[in-house]
Amino acid sequence: MTPSLLIEQTLNGVQFGIMLFLMSAGLTLVFGIMNFINLAHGSLYMIGAFAGAATQAATGSFALAIVAAPIAAALAGLVLESALLRRFYGRDHLDQVLVTFGTILALNEATRILFGLTPLRMDLPSALAGHVEIIPGAPYPTFRLAILAVGLLVAASLYVIIMRTRLGMWVRAGASDRQIASAMGVNVPLVFAALFATGAALAGLAGVMAAPILSVQVGMGEPILILALVVTVIGGIGSIRGAFVAALLVGVVDTFARVLLTPALGGMAIFMTMAAILAFRPKGLFPAHG
């Protein structure tokens, strides 16, 4: 592996990790605070991607698409949460798995009815379509750099919100001790809904950012959901910091494994890593629940 390839793949891995972090942030917070396993989180990613592609097709504006995607995903998340999922916060995990599993099937099929079977494309505006030569002789796609920047920006603001603000303090308290969360009393349902919607918006953002790289199609949410679950488990359920570290780890390991091994064997590498980590730290790297 040449140094320039090494750098390129590292960047790819980190960029993929950042996307995974956007997916996992909502998953891990919703789990940490509401004690709810949302397998339908991947559907929100898919909704973001489709909303983005449809917006661009209708308006021709890439910027509008980027804005529309998280909004659409957040709205979808709000509807799902308030109409169905919030009843399951106190139920056992089996029920949660079933209800979100059913939701995935229904949402996938509904999307297929709306948009058909052919994958949609999202085109990049010329400003983002080119390459940047970060190091001489190794051009890197501008858009991937943009993803990296946006993702780091979101991660940083999330970090500031959670570590430095009152709201964040509450979220941290809730993630490490659910009793406190429920004892806060004041408009808990609203806060839960807002949290769920925020997680959904981040998933939607990840979806639309992935859209120009991958194709926009039904079922695109599930592979990324499973990797996001792996990230959540490795990082420690409920821990944002853990999710960030684990997302980067998974992103880099996955990218390199796919380059160095066959694609299928590379696909297994992540799960091997997870197994190895959990064998020593069953509660993940940064356990939030003591």
Next chain:
Amino acid sequence: MADNPPHPVRWRDALPPAILIATLAATPLVATAIGDPFLVKVATRVVIFSIAAVALNFVLGFGGLVSLCHAGLFGVGGYVVGVLAWHDFNAEPVWIFHGTSNLAISLPLAAMTSGLAAAAVGAISLRTSGPYFLMITLAFNQMLYYGAIALQKYGGEDGLQIMSDVSLGPFDVSNRYRFFYLALVVLSATLLLTGRFVRSRFGVALRAAAQNETRAIAVGIDPWVYRLVAFVISGALVGVAGALLAAGQQFVSPVDMSWDRSGDLVVMAVLGGIGVVWGPALGAAVFIVLELVLSSWTSHWQLAFGLLVVLIVVTLRGGLADLGRALAGARRMEAARG
């Protein structure tokens, strides 16, 4: 969750599974009578997925473990049969072993291999509990799935065709009817075995640990070992189901190992009722018939199916088995409560 006190076996408890088996046993006769051999194919599928769902429920309903890697273990069993038949057909020995299309050899090997895979998965997953367990088993399912895709020699993503006729010892079971009855015998044995297991000392320890771990530990039961053994038994049984599917349709593919197949198995179990051993068999039957009927109406049947799953979780918590019990009358419930 599961709601069945460990009472002695009464003849009434054996009635629903007996009716289920008898109904299934009669389908080939019906198929012949109405001249529709397709029915036997459906019934075979029902029987095979019944075995898988009953096997899953051994850990789900009685061990309290929501496993999402059972499709993966199912596939491991299928690949054992497929790969052995491939070596038999291509006359290419693996080391000293020549491969075989004889199910009398490949079924036990499938059970052993799936059981071993379950032991490996379980040993790590069971160090955790609840939501962690669920997510980790899901991840392991994907690992097995990608593992199957990585088997380039055996078809990779496209799956593996079984070219030779499968036999069971001296008997040729490639005939559709014979194969159906073979599967039905395996289902009956599975029901009988798991039925004994859940009422045995082992089952009592397993259930006590599932419903109140603190209590089980306080009296001196180590939940981990019993869960692991239950997981291995369940994995071996689901591997047999996978092996039967592969042998029955002469084909095995990674598609049957994807994680949503694991979800389907959980839906089957819950649909039928996880509180009784035979519940998931009923659930599998309803699931497969429903899938067939819905998909004949519309290509978008998954929308209806997904909504149905949601509806079931919202309303019918004890599954169809419980519905039957409720319909059988409050009288019996009163009697049971004393």
Next chain:
Amino acid sequence: MADAILQVECLMKSFGGLRATNDLSMNVERGECHAIIGPNGAGKTTFIAQLQGMLRPDAGVIRLEGRDIAGEPAHRRARMGIARSFQITSLVPNFTALDHAALAVQARSGHSFRFWRAARRDARLLDPAREAIETVGLGARADTQARDLSHGEARQLELAIAIAQRPKLLLLDEPMAGMGRKDGAAMTRLLAQLKRTYSMILIEHDMQAVFSLADRISVLVAGHIIRTGAPAEIRADPEVRAAYLGH
């Protein structure tokens, strides 16, 4: 001292900055009923949980019949002869009273890797289980599911499970919690009877019961035992009166 069934030395346990158990030492003689009293939050249940093994102490020694068990997991300690009844009733809702006792008998009589025979038809389990159920006076309710038992009956069942384990040491965490006067009196009589057979540690808020049952009493304040003595001594001790009995 030579015949101490349980010896605890310098036990320490902290949660964050809070020292729940602070240099706790005590012993229980064979056949003794040793009561532990102390204000709420003194760390009584935390102490019991460390003896049983649900909590792991940060430091210290726990010897059962001379053997250090501080590193053993809870299920193994149960097999060695430590039985605990829980302050907050902990039962399996759809198991009957008899099932619970049978589970304890099953756990004590070796491994449970027996797959074929129905446990509910196994006289080797049922006979001792029924005996335990009858000892606590629940005979008539043996086939009732735990969820249908009254609070008092559930407390009795807690005790039946513990004695079905045939333990060397009984850890009773507020066996009378939440009981009315009548049930409480019945429980006191039952404990007086069990006391003849078992060594036990008793945590209880009902002082009348404690002083009538205990051979010795230890007073636990802020995770540390400040006094141990016969009931009369404890009753007379001015420091104890100030710390605890005063209110």
